[in-house]
Amino acid sequence: MNSREKILSRIRNRKMMETALPDLSRKLTTWDDPIGRFRETVSAVGGHTERLSDPSLLPSVIEKLDDYQAASRVASNSFIAKLDLDDLTRSASPHSLADIDLFIADGDIGVAENGAIWVTDEKLVHNAALFITQHLILTVYGSAIVNNMHEAYEKIDPQESHFGVFISGPSKTADIEQSLVIGAHGARSLMVYIVDDSETGESE
Amino acid sequence: MNTTAENHSSKAGVFVSDSDKAHWHDSALWFVREKRDKQVNDVPEWEKLREAASAIKTHTVAQLDQYLQMFEQKATALGAKVHWAQNAREHNEIVHSILKNHGAQRVVKSKSMLTEECHLNPYLEQQGIDVVDTDLGERIVQLRKESPSHIVLPAIHIKKEEVGDLFHQHLGTDEGATDPSYLTEAARNHLREKFLAADAGITGVNFAIAETGGIVVCTNEGNADLGVTLPRLHIACMGIEKLIPRTKDLAVFLRLLARSATGQPITTYTSHFHGPQDDSELHIILLDNGRTSLRDQSDYQEALHCIRCGACMNTCPVYRRSGGHSYGTTVPGPIGSVLNPVSDSATHNSLPFACSLCGSCTDVCPIKIPLHHQLFTLRDQIRRNGNLALTKRIAMFLTGRILGSASLFRVVGRMGRWVMRGFPWLFHNRFNLWWKQRDMPPAPKQSFGAWYSANRKEKHR
Ligand code: SF4
DSSP states (O other), X not given: OOHHHHHHHHHHTSOOOOOOOOOOOSOOOXXXXXXXXXXXXXXXXXXXXXXXXOGGGHHHHHHHSHHHHHOSOEEEOOTTTOOOSBOOOTTSOGGGGTTOOEEEEEOSEEETTTOOEEEEGGGOSOTTHHHXXXXXXXXXXXXXXXXXXXXXXXXXXXXXXXXXXXXXXXXXXXXXXXXXXXXXXXXXXXEEEEEOOTTGGGOO | OTTTTTHHHHHHHHHHHSHHHHHHHHHHHHHXXXXXXXXXXXXTTHHHHHXXXXXXXXXXXXXXXXXXXXXXXHHHHTTOEEEEESXXXXXXXXXXXXXXXXXXXXXEEOOOHXXXXXXXXXXXHHTTOEEEEOSHHHHHHHHTTOOOSSSSOTTTTOOHHHHHHHHHHHHOOOTTOOOHHHHHHHHHHHHHHHHHHOSEEEEOOSEEETTTTEEEEEESSSHHHHHHHSSSEEEEEEEGGGEESOTTHHHHHHHHHHHHHHSOSSOSEEEEEOSOOTTOEEEEEEEOTTHHHHHHOTTTGGGGGOOOOOHHHHHOHHHHHHOGGGGOSSSOHXXXXXXXXXXXXXXXXXXXXXXXXXXXXXXXXXXXXXXXXHHHHHHHHHHHTTOSOHHHHHHHHHHHHHHHOHHHHHHHHHHHHHHHHHOGGGTSSTTOGGGTTOOOOOOOSSOHHHHHHHHTTTTTO
């Protein structure tokens, strides 16, 4: 018997009473203004937000940012932002991203309770770009802000992408005497643009 | 056998001998506990979530064989390679053989208590492989040639001055520099080089989803993600208890985990891997190493539900005041005091006694593991197995006799009060550990029983 069989048979040899899975649909906390709550939470976890009434405003807003001005290499995989920038090449090694100062990508949804934004590899050329960049900008549609993680998993299906990540704030650590330091290994800052789309106004 | 019985208390004795540091340690952890409370109080359905989490784990563990097979089948269909290991040795050999097949020499590893449990680093180093722990806290303890003292905050026992000296020596930071931002920046630059040079990334697994074959890894620093998005080889090491049935169950656990662990609403990065990334390989190792035998023991099997959040450590009055290294185990604190004696009661028989039975661990545990009940049951089991220290056996025997007889209790009480008043040094001396750092009020002339019959009994008739 190989290890697999041994482990499985050890489990089978000890029958346990079967119990039901809980029903997760009972009443959970929601907010009257999920976007407002989302913005509060993102800033509580060390990020920044700005709300834009139209995606076409993105290029000019981004170009005014200090992080953009100071950057020597900016890359973008954002479809929403429509920036005329380095969109990275798949054939290049992800190691070639090491000098990116600012990276822009699109999130699929945002979660009000914890400020997390869901980003998948379907919208990225290199997954590493999200983490290796010095500064990160994410966009998310206002209509795509959900209340909590339960709603989030109703909207997304992680198995549809090889890689998907919830990002909540910039990278951080408190491993030295519990003092919070922003910018551990990943992005040193996170800017989130909440872009109003046709549905945002009508969703409430 | 009693050599280890003194273990926790004697090691704790060393820890508390530096009273300033011990107090600092205590308050650093209490700070984390308070952050947790703030987050938890923000979630009105907290108790419902705990109940749901517990029910999901109970359900999964009961049918673990089916869920493991479902997971294996789905993960394989997605292109991952699934391996099974019965024990630490087999686990380490599998990791090594994968690395060898790829000619991988330089490995970056994110925080994983399972690889600590298996002592993977020393094993790989013996095989000539360079393993770098990339979580800042873990890197600090690795450079100090120590083990983590906490499962979420590996370097919680180390002061910034010590980190400053360490980094000055290894990373060339300025002598005497202690600013956490400066030191973190130095580590960031040092580890970036390691990430860029790595041939493979090893991560732990926080949750594995049976219905999809996906795994989820939660970190704050971004080290796990850098470690598996730059190299083309990702090895994920997980205990078989990490399974959950459905994707939507993640919502429950992710809402509980970071709030309990560090008082954050969610970790900065919650990464979902379904099969290998483009042009990469994903290997998932399923480890038993005592988990199936823990499952066999109905008194303790709920300990398998643990999601390693560390909340029980942060709240534990004994852990906070004695430090993680006093436990001499990979997982310390309340949950460690259950897991380790259950697998090896002779070696770890002092741990269930490193507990005041205050029950705070059970209150904060997001999965409602009845930790203090288990610790209590373990004490009895250790006694029955004959692993109780002699001093404790004698004390228990005498106490049992005295408390078992009202007349004996009265006589001993009278004698005790008399001796304590007349000859306090008989108690208050260096042989009595209970008097260490403690003072007692003078013994009363009368017992409570005597006082009660004289003063109250009449009035309440
Ligand atoms: S036993 Fe509970 S509180 Fe302790 S680490 Fe595990 S999940 Fe967290």
